[in-house]
Amino acid sequence: MRTPLRWVLWDVKDTLLKVRASVGEQYCKEATQMGLSLSPAEVNAAFLQAYRHYSRRYPNYGVAQGLNGQSWWKGVVRDTFSQCGVQEPALLNTAAKNLYHNFCNAENWEVFPDSVKALESCSSLGLKLGVVSNFDSRLEAILRACGLLSHFSFLITSEEAGVAKPSPAIFKQALQKCGTPSDVVAHVGDHYVNDYLASRSMGIHGFLLDRHNKHNQTDVPEEHRLSSLEGLPSRLLQQMD
Template structure:
């Protein structure tokens, strides 16, 4: 690293926290509340197809097509359940809107055991923290409900930014908020392209979290790989002087 490190930017989903149970299980649980009995594996399969289709037709929550994150997600839910033979429009709308609200709540998310202590250690080192996430506008409420929001000086979601990782533009927005040069900023996340290659393309230092040893790309030096977030503070400290 060339300059003294001052900021650490964070991915959120699958880096600091994860969905507590499968989409199919979550959707089935909510459907049961309105009297629908669905098969979780079938719902999971339908969701994967619908999510891929929506992401292709309306990327980044349909921002460029005039959609909101809520409209995008409730559309995904309705179409997923429709593929599972739920046809009543009122039921589809009820389940979709309830699920959208429910995913703001901490009970639907699991914070990784190493997240809080690593955020605290980074702050104790004098580093400022921000979020850059391909997420919708619910992210602030989710981080608040999970007890993580207070660690961050700012949040940038792809819905708010109007552009998503891996576009360098979202990281350029983050650099403006940091008010410093790229060599004083690092980014941490679990996605090889979005969280490692993309920030590095604008000069931000990338650290790739690889909890399950699934990344075998040859262009990632060992010092940029993390098996756990617990490894991060000592790596950062080496580059703060």
């Protein structure tokens, strides 16, 4: 006999919300306030290079190497602007500090139109909700600013957990928070490896959110795929019958 679901775990970025404008546009807005004139396209390209470099050299915000999310992101910002010709240390430090804090504000994030209703529907089914996210410690403030925090019983970020998806260890921490075996837990996220495969490998009922029809992996059955969060409650009900 099937065991009814009791929990739904959620990815956040690009599942429940997304960055409102491009990184280049947001970084250029800060640069303009400091009297600098930069191209969003140039800044975007520099950011991607800096981000990839830091991700390779200091994975998961460098927590294993003595860094934290704040120092990691400030380093990414400074490197981004340095590549764009900004060399004054005071300007680099100001930009890094301001942008790190600016991304805690709701104005820099856009909640997807189907997110709140999906969260409410899950709660109305009697399910408890938690977050498992490869994010830094600002996540709680961001969810609060965006009006989403109250939906969740707990948050686990990769910075605070010391380990990132797709590692089973972060899902083990989540299951400990749930206090239940994996077969009564579902997980929803937009990343094929970090969310779908990783949760499924733990015996969790993983669902892959594919808003833009970009995932063509043949090992994801249709019943595990979601084109939006509107279809989630009916899928969960199927697991609960």
